[in-house]
Amino acid sequence: MTKRGWRLSAVVVLAAVCVAGQGQPGIIRTASDLGPLPGDRYSYTPQDYQQSERASALLVRQCMARHGHPDFPLDPRYPTDPVVAIAVGTDYGDLDLAEAQRWGYGWDPAKPLVPRPKGRRMTNVEYADLPACNVDANRRLMRGIDLKRDWLYASTRALENDKAVRRDPRLRTAWAVWSRCVADQGFTRYPDPVAAYTDTAWQRGSDGNTRQTRRERATAVADVTCKRRHHTAELWHTVKAQKQTADIRRHRDRYTAGLQALRRYRAAVAEVLNRLG
Numbered sequence: 001m002t003k004r005g006w007r008l009s010a011v012v013v014l015a016a017v018c019v020a021g022q023g024q025p026g027i028i029r030t031a032s033d034l035g036p037l038p039g040d041r042y043s044y045t046p047q048d049y050q051q052s053e054r055a056s057a058l059l060v061r062q063c064m065a066r067h068g069h070p071d072f073p074l075d076p077r078y079p080t081d082p083v084v085a086i087a088v089g090t091d092y093g094d095l096d097l098a099e100a101q102r103w104g105y106g107w108d109p110a111k112p113l114v115p116r117p118k119g120r121r122m123t124n125v126e127y128a129d130l131p132a133c134n135v136d137a138n139r140r141l142m143r144g145i146d147l148k149r150d151w152l153y154a155s156t157r158a159l160e161n162d163k164a165v166r167r168d169p170r171l172r173t174a175w176a177v178w179s180r181c182v183a184d185q186g187f188t189r190y191p192d193p194v195a196a197y198t199d200t201a202w203q204r205g206s207d208g209n210t211r212q213t214r215r216e217r218a219t220a221v222a223d224v225t226c227k228r229r230h231h232t233a234e235l236w237h238t239v240k241a242q243k244q245t246a247d248i249r250r251h252r253d254r255y256t257a258g259l260q261a262l263r264r265y266r267a268a269v270a271e272v273l274n275r276l277g
Helices: 001-020 039-041 046-066 095-104 125-141 151-169 169-184 191-196 214-230 232-250 252-276
Strands: none
Touching: 039 214, 039 232, 039 252, 046 125, 046 252, 095 169, 095 214, 125 252, 151 169, 151 232, 151 252, 169 191, 169 214, 191 214, 214 232, 232 252
C-alpha cells in the first residue's frame, strides 16, 4: 500500500470508529446508519411527506364535499390508471449486502416504493373538480410562506453542495480505490458507486425496479463488499457533512429563514391533522 493509500485508510477507519462510537451499528446497511447530516434539520423529511399527504387529502376531501362530492375517498384511484414512471435516487448506492445478494440494485417487487391507492376509483365528475381542490389544499398549507425565497432552501443548496462533494479530492481518491476493487472482481470499472447503481444495463422499469439478473446481483455484491472493505460510504458521509457545515455557516440567515418556513408548514399540517384527522 502506498503512503497516500495508508493515509486515506487511516482517515476512513477513524470515521468508521466515530460513527460506531455515536451508537450506530458497526456495519453500514442504510444511509441512516451513517448518522445525521448538518443539513438534515433544515430539510423536508419522509415523515413530513407522509403527514402532509394525509393533511392534504383531508383538505381535498373537505373541498370536494363543498363541490357536491360528500363521499370522496381520502386515497382515491384515478378514473383510469396512469402510467407511472418513478425516478430512483440514492445517496451512496447499495449498502446492504443481504439486499444486494437477493435483489441487486432493485427491491422486492412485492413491496413497491409507491403503494397503490386504497380508496375507490373516482368518477369523471369528481376528477374534473379535483385540480381546484388540490390547489386550495396546497394554498392552505403554504399560507404565509415565501415559496421562491425560503421554501426548502436547503434542498436548493443541496445541489451545489453535492457538486462540491463530488469534486473533493479525498472522495475522488476513495472512489478510485472502490472502483479498482470492483474491477478486480471482474466487473465494470465504474467511476463511482452511483454510476454502478444507475447503470442502464439493469433495465429499470416504469416502477423503478430492475430485472435483478445474476450479473446485476453479483455486481451489487462486489459493490457493497468494496464499500465495506474501504469504508467508502463513511468517508463520503464525512465529506458531505463538512461541505454542508461550511455552506450553512456561509448562508446562515437563508438557512434560518428556510427552517422557519418549514416549521410554519409543519404547524399548518399539524393543525389540519388535529382538526380534521
